Amino acid sequence: MTPVKSRVTVVGSGNWGSVAAKLIASNTLRLNSFHDEVRMWVYEEKLPTGEKLTQVINRTNENVKYLPGVKLGKNVVADPDLENAVKNANMLVFVTPHQFMEGICKRLVGKIMPNAEAISLIKGMEVKREGPCMISSLISDHLGVNCCVLMGANIANEIAVEKFSEATVGYRKDKQTADQWVHLFNTSYFMVSAVQDVEGVELCGTLKNVVALAAGFVDGLDMGNNTKAAIMRIGLREMKAISKLLFPTVKDSTFFESCGVADLITTCLGGRNRKCAEAFARNGGKRSFDELEAEMLQGQKLQGVSTAKEVYEVLSHRKWLELFPLFSTVHEICIGHLPPTAIVKYREQPPKFSIVEGSIQLF
Amino acid sequence: MTPVKSRVTVVGSGNWGSVAAKLIASNTLRLNSFHDEVRMWVYEEKLPTGEKLTQVINRTNENVKYLPGVKLGKNVVADPDLENAVKNANMLVFVTPHQFMEGICKRLVGKIMPNAEAISLIKGMEVKREGPCMISSLISDHLGVNCCVLMGANIANEIAVEKFSEATVGYRKDKQTADQWVHLFNTSYFMVSAVQDVEGVELCGTLKNVVALAAGFVDGLDMGNNTKAAIMRIGLREMKAISKLLFPTVKDSTFFESCGVADLITTCLGGRNRKCAEAFARNGGKRSFDELEAEMLQGQKLQGVSTAKEVYEVLSHRKWLELFPLFSTVHEICIGHLPPTAIVKYREQPPKFSIVEGSIQLF
Numbered sequence: 001m002t003p004v005k006s007r008v009t010v011v012g013s014g015n016w017g018s019v020a021a022k023l024i025a026s027n028t029l030r031l032n033s034f035h036d037e038v039r040m041w042v043y044e045e046k047l048p049t050g051e052k053l054t055q056v057i058n059r060t061n062e063n064v065k066y067l068p069g070v071k072l073g074k075n076v077v078a079d080p081d082l083e084n085a086v087k088n089a090n091m092l093v094f095v096t097p098h099q100f101m102e103g104i105c106k107r108l109v110g111k112i113m114p115n116a117e118a119i120s121l122i123k124g125m126e127v128k129r130e131g132p133c134m135i136s137s138l139i140s141d142h143l144g145v146n147c148c149v150l151m152g153a154n155i156a157n158e159i160a161v162e163k164f165s166e167a168t169v170g171y172r173k174d175k176q177t178a179d180q181w182v183h184l185f186n187t188s189y190f191m192v193s194a195v196q197d198v199e200g201v202e203l204c205g206t207l208k209n210v211v212a213l214a215a216g217f218v219d220g221l222d223m224g225n226n227t228k229a230a231i232m233r234i235g236l237r238e239m240k241a242i243s244k245l246l247f248p249t250v251k252d253s254t255f256f257e258s259c260g261v262a263d264l265i266t267t268c269l270g271g272r273n274r275k276c277a278e279a280f281a282r283n284g285g286k287r288s289f290d291e292l293e294a295e296m297l298q299g300q301k302l303q304g305v306s307t308a309k310e311v312y313e314v315l316s317h318r319k320w321l322e323l324f325p326l327f328s329t330v331h332e333i334c335i336g337h338l339p340p341t342a343i344v345k346y347r348e349q350p351p352k353f354s355i356v357e358g359s360i361q362l363f
Numbered sequence: 364m365t366p367v368k369s370r371v372t373v374v375g376s377g378n379w380g381s382v383a384a385k386l387i388a389s390n391t392l393r394l395n396s397f398h399d400e401v402r403m404w405v406y407e408e409k410l411p412t413g414e415k416l417t418q419v420i421n422r423t424n425e426n427v428k429y430l431p432g433v434k435l436g437k438n439v440v441a442d443p444d445l446e447n448a449v450k451n452a453n454m455l456v457f458v459t460p461h462q463f464m465e466g467i468c469k470r471l472v473g474k475i476m477p478n479a480e481a482i483s484l485i486k487g488m489e490v491k492r493e494g495p496c497m498i499s500s501l502i503s504d505h506l507g508v509n510c511c512v513l514m515g516a517n518i519a520n521e522i523a524v525e526k527f528s529e530a531t532v533g534y535r536k537d538k539q540t541a542d543q544w545v546h547l548f549n550t551s552y553f554m555v556s557a558v559q560d561v562e563g564v565e566l567c568g569t570l571k572n573v574v575a576l577a578a579g580f581v582d583g584l585d586m587g588n589n590t591k592a593a594i595m596r597i598g599l600r601e602m603k604a605i606s607k608l609l610f611p612t613v614k615d616s617t618f619f620e621s622c623g624v625a626d627l628i629t630t631c632l633g634g635r636n637r638k639c640a641e642a643f644a645r646n647g648g649k650r651s652f653d654e655l656e657a658e659m660l661q662g663q664k665l666q667g668v669s670t671a672k673e674v675y676e677v678l679s680h681r682k683w684l685e686l687f688p689l690f691s692t693v694h695e696i697c698i699g700h701l702p703p704t705a706i707v708k709y710r711e712q713p714p715k716f717s718i719v720e721g722s723i724q725l726f
Contacts, residue, residue, distance in 0.1 A: 164707035262596035344527035
């Protein structure tokens with residue numbers, strides 16, 4: 001009996017979704033355990049030429065709108081029909097902007113294969129007062145599937161041109177499925193490893209943006225690499241501490257993975273959160289983030305500013321503000337309650353607590 | 364009975380030594396547990412004006428040669444006589460170039476107070492085939508004193524102008540002494556914390572220079588932040604792995620401290636190792652490090668290149684080369700056996716071993 005081959009569908013076709021499809025398509029051709037074809041759900045758009053985006057992708061093998069100049073592979077098939085795109089797939093890769101995920105999940109209820117496995121590449125979940133609203137949980141809960149995550153230092157355009165990079169798969173229990181995702185994504189220039197810590201991996205992808213704002217303030221104040229490195233380190237420590245407080249299963253070691261320290265470094269060196277925060281500090285906080293965003297980002301929104309606010313609400317609600325001086329200072333700078341120079345003015349308050357059987361012991 | 368006050372002497376007066384004296388002098392004035400005066404041993408030099416360096420320091424409160432423009436504090440006393448400088452001190456701060464330490468230790472045998480405590484701020488110990496020759500051990504062994512270390516993201520000139528930074532004190536057993544060192548160095552802009560891991564802290568200060576070469580190659584090849592972040596992360600992992608193999612007491616958590624991730628970031632963003640490695644890669648490896656050093660560093664030597672060689676010898680001697688693809692590749696690039704592009708061409712070989720009761724279990 002021939003073992004059943006897996007069929008992969010990528011739900012999403014933006015910049016990162018297209019790169020993911022390219023990575024996957026190179027592997028499904030190479031590996032016997034996958035069907036060659038990779039279906040990619042594309043939110044249909046009419047291009048200035050009058051053609052439909054899916055038609056152009058299928059004719060040229062390029063996502064001319066979101067990843068021009070890069071061949072995705074002939075085995076990538078763009079499909080404008082969401083239900084049709086997923087109906088035969090047992091491996092579903094979600095890579096849309098996070099605000100669309102709830103709607104997509106609702107549309108997919110009852111439409112996917114019963115044994116399907118999912119993975120989320122979506123960074124930037126919302127953090128509600130009660131705690132983070134993990135995209136992987138959203139997918140699991142709506143669709144009744146196991147959902148892994150893939151995060152890391154992944155600037156789509158750099159991976160598209162095959163510059164060396166890494167990523168981390170976070171999985172819950174099933175190591176075998178995690179390994180299958182690793183095989184599906186791993187290439188000679190994109191090295192993927194798996195850790196058993198969905199929440200830790202997923203939280204890194206969101207929280208790093210708050211630290212990137214702090215790093216941007218340091219840049220805008222011309223404080224030098226030394227200070228920037230110190231702020232990034234304190235930020236990493238707070239990322240680790242809040243993740244462990246919210247999910248006691250989160251592992252320290254996850255923060256040494258690509259999703260942790262490497263993604264943090266990339267985001268604090270480049271990235272739009274850092275860039276706008278630098279401009280904010282250079283203007284002494286006198287021009288708001290809304291104004292700078294509008295001017296610098298052509299309509300894109302900064303995730304860091306809203307995540308900082310959300311994190312602040314969690315900290316405030318749980319009475320943890322003083323344990324997280326960097327996170328709380330970033331938010332207070334963003335809303336104008338503190339000047340940008342405050343980013344280095346707090347006294348360090350290393351989170352003084354331990355977690356005993358899931359509850360916090362302050363000391 | 365009045366408690367006995369501690370007397371501090373700084374052995375060394377280069378750029379970092381002068382900044383250390385400044386930090387310490389601000390605290391001895393402020394804290395009751397220390398005598399105000401901080402003695403600083405200065406290797407005497409005649410300045411172009413004909414004056415002696417110690418005389419100018421004592422007249423102007425500035426180290427005009429190694430830290431011009433920065434007041435050290437009136438309570439810093441420069442002393443050209445090494446034996447005289449240390450004779451009444453019970454807290455000795457060593458901060459000289461590492462190649463001078465053995466000679467200094469030999470001169471100090473029998474000349475220091477019997478109850479003295481020492482701390483080393485010296486980065487860049489040698490790594491011999493049998494293992495690293497820790498400066499803290501050199502001091503302990505020669506002088507029969509307990510020796511802590513202080514490492515971290517410490518660019519002397521940035522701390523001199525009171526830019527925010529951090530540092531890590533590594534101690535062996537005596538937490539109380541470690542806390543005293545923390546009090547002596549800690550200021551509002553220089554935040555110091557202590558960890559019980561001398562070897563881990565000290566090894567970070569040396570091994571980071573090898574990773575900085577790797578980061579410089581990535582810069583010289585214009586590979587972007589994503590690749591650079593990945594290489595820095597792999598480097599941090601190898602720093603952690605080799606430290607734990609050499610000293611099974613080394614803690615993972617040390618690498619999250621300032622001495623670990625923060626110093627690595629600073630060194631891979633600025634720093635002369637990174638800079639020369641960038642130039643090396645831009646020249647396709649066709650101009651040797653010796654040549655680039657001579658041209659770019661005004662006679663200073665690159666620690667990273669010799670450390671990479673020393674680490675390679677340890678790895679080779681212990682048959683660990685394949686466990687450390689980044690460290691070994693850096694050395695092979697430095698000596699021209701591999702092209703700079705090899706820095707991202709190895710296949711990742713995550714060190715597959717565990718340490719059981721101090722010996723390695725490969726699997």
